[in-house]
Amino acid sequence: MRSDVFDRTVAAIASRAQWFLLIEELPTRKGFLQAVAPSLKVVGVFALVVVTVLQEELRIVGPLVVLSVLLAVASRIPLRTFLGRLAGPPLVAAVVVAPQAVLMGGPQLSVVPLSVEGVDYVATFTVRVAACVGFLSLLLLTTRFSTLLSGFDRLRVPRIAVLLLAITYRYLLVFFAELERMVRARRSRTLTDPDLRRTWRDSGNFLGTFLLRSLERGERVGRAARARGGTGGTPHRPPTRLGRADLAFGLVVAVTVLGVTVA
Known part of the structure; x- marks a missing residue:
């Protein structure tokens, strides 16, 4: 053979x-997001993704990636697994928008013929994709289908x-x-x-x-x-009361959305 x-x-x-x-295996672990109600988790992740997509500054998008990593750690997701899912799409996105570093006008870097505005755009776009993929990966890794x-x-x-x-x-x-x-x-x-x-x-x-x-x-x-x-049809599940994990996740989402909006 x-x-x-x-x-x-x-x-x-x-x-x-x-x-x-x-x-x-991961959805059955006793982690932070595993304890959050699925409906609340969907709404929270959707809100985080929407807020991330609307940002155009690297100083705001960067902390959102850090937030997704911290949520993964709190949910007992191995960093190797999480980063493995996180790496692919941003690399593809960086390749797609890389020409903008040359095509966009404005002041150029002193070492290479790349515009400062273009490099900032490529970096922001790539990190933004990474943050969105990170939040969506958290939803899929901590929730059974x-x-x-x-x-x-x-x-x-x-x-x-x-x-x-x-x-x-x-x-x-x-x-x-x-x-x-x-x-x-x-x-x-x-x-x-x-x-x-x-x-x-x-x-x-x-x-x-x-x-x-x-x-x-x-x-x-x-x-x-x-x-x-x-x-x-989808299996019927009795309604559950909100627990500490639900309230904590809702607070994290609310503070993040408010902080990003005000910044």
Whole structure:
């Protein structure tokens, strides 16, 4: 059984995606955000993200990233896990807006031909993306998906939107599980080290077959759900009283929003 670059790349993507979707250990830990009611957590994170997006100064956006890290520590989320989720999107954002450091006018840095205003814009945009990703990661890492759906339902989010989110989540699980199975099957049939030309040719066939199989399997999942009476509603959870963690989180969000607005 041999593997090539294509196999290893696709297997890594499938494995990381399933880890991202199926993580169940962190929401059960006795941490700060784990004890917050899901509906309040959704509203609080939404408020923090909106406030972050509206900021245009690095001196304000920077502390918001620090706040997300502190909340992760208080929620007993390993920093390696949290920073691993936090690193990717800001790097992509930095690459996308990097040309603005050259294209924007104004005074230039003395060492390199980059404008001061452009560098500040790139840094602010990147840190802003990091803060938003950090807050959203906190929501996903500390809340089971079923609990998150219950929170949306309690907030009176349109039922069709909740069902579409549940179906999308279910299909993504099927999608990446099928991808991992196909990679495993391809490895078991490969006895020699393939050259670059063969890898390129086989990758096209692999992707075409994968799309067809994932479509067929998704249809079977849909038929199975309809046979059981539908896609299933969100589980009913009795209303809970606000506890200390809820009040503390609400206070953190209120102070943050007020402080950012006044600054």
